[in-house]
Amino acid sequence: MFNFDVERFLKIQNGAASQKDAIDKALDEIEGKGGFKNLFLIGSGGAGILMMPAEYIMKTHSTLPVYREAAADFLAMNHKHFGPDSLVVMASLSGTTSETIEAAKFVKEKGAATISFVGHGDKPLAQATDYTFVNFAEDDTSCESFFMQFYLLIARIMNKRGEFPQYEAFANSIAKLPEGLLKVKEQVEDRAKAWADKHKDTPYHLLVGSGTSWGETFYYAMCILEEMQWIKTKAVSANDFFHGTLELVEKGVSVILFKGEDETRPMMERVERFAVQYTDELTVFDSKEFELPGVDAEFRGWFSPIVFATLLERVSAHLEHVRNHPLTTRRYYRRIQY
Known part of the structure; x- marks a missing residue:
């Protein structure tokens, strides 16, 4: 294939699929601390847009309220459904997106549990959330990487709520993807x-x-x-x-x-x-x-x-x-x- 590195692609995507156990552990810990009553998916530009499929699946398969917001909008709107018992999931490939970092600091100050998905663990967003999942990717590989990680997260959330008993079969399919x-x-x-x-x-x-x-x-x-x-x-x-x-x-x-x-x-x-x-x-x-x-x-x-x-x-x-x-x-x- 033209200008394509097979080994690099598989390493990045297998890296995303391998986040399952760490995601499971994080959600178990959050549940042990009292859980959450709703889910916020927050990002800017492409990273926020790539959360749309996860939002759609949650709306069609779960009764847990889910809100996907652009970081800048979220900071401006005084969202009435957000509170300390929200779980906030954020994403930024670079980990340096200013609006998303500001939103991470804001929600953490309010006492909400926070998770981030990033491509670099030494960047500001990775340091601003309670749980950080790092999988190196670049623009040509980030979509698949983010999609798989977001899916593992929401599938486990639904599984823990009794809404998705197929979780392990789903995770096996992700691993084959x-x-x-x-x-x-x-x-x-x-x-x-x-x-x-x-x-x-x-x-x-x-x-x-x-x-x-x-x-x-x-x-x-x-x-x-x-x-x-x-x-x-x-x-x-x-x-x-x-x-x-x-x-x-x-x-x-x-x-x-x-x-x-x-x-x-x-x-x-x-x-x-x-x-x-x-x-x-x-x-x-x-x-x-x-x-x-x-x-x-x-x-x-x-x-x-x-x-x-x-x-x-x-x-x-x-x-x-x-x-x-x-x-x-x-x-x-x-x-x-x-």
Whole structure:
């Protein structure tokens, strides 16, 4: 595969999957100290967006109240459901995101239990929370790493509440996922190159996702195509597509659909039926097309965004090459004061 280190990828993703025991222990300790009555998922930018699938799964499988908030919003809003009996989970790949660090200090002062997921253990966020899970990753590997760790956390939370008896089977599937994701990359490699070659000069894309896959859809539009490639995008959920965005679809407009395998798949099929009639630039990525050996079929809907993240990395690798625009290039982000 082009510009890809297999050993590095597997080391990072297996590292994420191996956090299970440490996550179990942390939650046991928090429970021993009185537990919590609600769950807050807090991050900034991409790290916060990547918490969306975990939020969705909690809402569809658990009665525990869950609130996903951007760190800056959380600090400004005086959230009435937050208190010392909340569990606050935070994430930042760099561990240096200022708004998230400020939020961590704030919630800790209020007496809430805190957990962070970071890529570096010596950074401020890692030092600001009660429990810190460190798994080195970089932009090209962080999505899968974060998704797997977030999933292990919420699955164990639900398991301890009697809402997810399949926890051990789920954790076993997580452990098998890295090798399966490698096969996804291999399977999509030629298609990713062809797509990048075709769309290297496309100025604008509409991206549509739903359910567990909506967060990855939003993330790829904003954090990769916009931030890292300076390509204009519109990300819209399938449930909103027919309430405005459909009017932008016409011949020549690039529309990218992410068809997952959860209960919202019919929404994506509806968008596909519409889009295929009105644009000649329709791309459909369907997680169902990819085998995940050893992964329990009942969890595939949860894993769809991870499949999309891993195949989109292949798209990005080819896109930066054919556009001569490295994914690390920035004009403003962490380059100037703002």
